[in-house]
Amino acid sequence: MISSAVDGAPYGVVVAGGEVWTTLVHTGRVATVSGRVFDLAAPESRPSVIVDGPDDAVWFTRNGDERVGRIGYDGTVSAVDVAGAPYGLCVGPDGALWCTLMSSDAIGRITVDGEVTTYPIGTAGAFPAMITTYAGDLWFTLNQANAIGRMTVAGEVTTYPLPTAAAGPVGISAGPDGVWFTELLADRVGRIDADGKIDEFVLPAGSKPHAVAATPDGCWITLWAAAALVQVDAEGNITERYEFGDGAEPHGLFADGDVWVALEKGSVAHIQPRG
Known part of the structure; x- marks a missing residue:
């Protein structure tokens, strides 16, 4: 495992345009x-969750000022206003x-040209x-509604309640045979x-799973409380485990064979899985 220091509380992470990008949530x-x-x-x-966009750029949410940001691989910075x-x-x-x-119980759609459309989930206080x-x-995970939501591109919603009560689902990632999600408050993955x-x-127990990244035969999970x-x-079944040390606060996760983890204490970890 290799750790690269990054000041400013790394939160989200993605590999895009030949580089590893991270959002610095506190700065x-x-x-x-x-x-x-x-x-x-x-x-x-x-700035929080970051993804590789369809237009030679990374896109990321800015829930502190209700915008979605964009940075081109060439360094051009812009943003789109998205309330909620x-x-x-x-x-x-x-x-x-x-x-x-999160605050409006809805899902937003943003085109690369900056056009925004909002679709209600239909469940109040779902978060x-x-x-x-x-x-x-x-x-998508419905943290306070204890459910998984599914929406068509036309905005039609189906909700699937979780078997475990008060599970607090957070992370979610699509694999080849289904969608993996974490249950932060129940110490489970689903x-x-x-x-x-x-x-x-x-x-x-007590590990508080946060982010998840699906693989062809399972998934990777950050255990926030267990670092x-x-x-x-x-x-x-747990097949591998890597420790980051007390107070690391692993959040964002990206897997493309190698695995990258944003550690809020001030670094990005790079893991090349054994075998």
């Missing part, structure tokens, strides 16, 4: 591990950016968190298939 900046730093001129903007405290973000099946709007794409639809069938798997990263197989 209103975005940086690359190679040393480029982009000041958003908004210290309270809280945007947090989770993904590229949808239609090539647009889709984000969760939508992370979002991903699977089977042609958008899937998987839901296209028919809505849910399986849950127990993780170490660790684990890999689980398709049956939910």
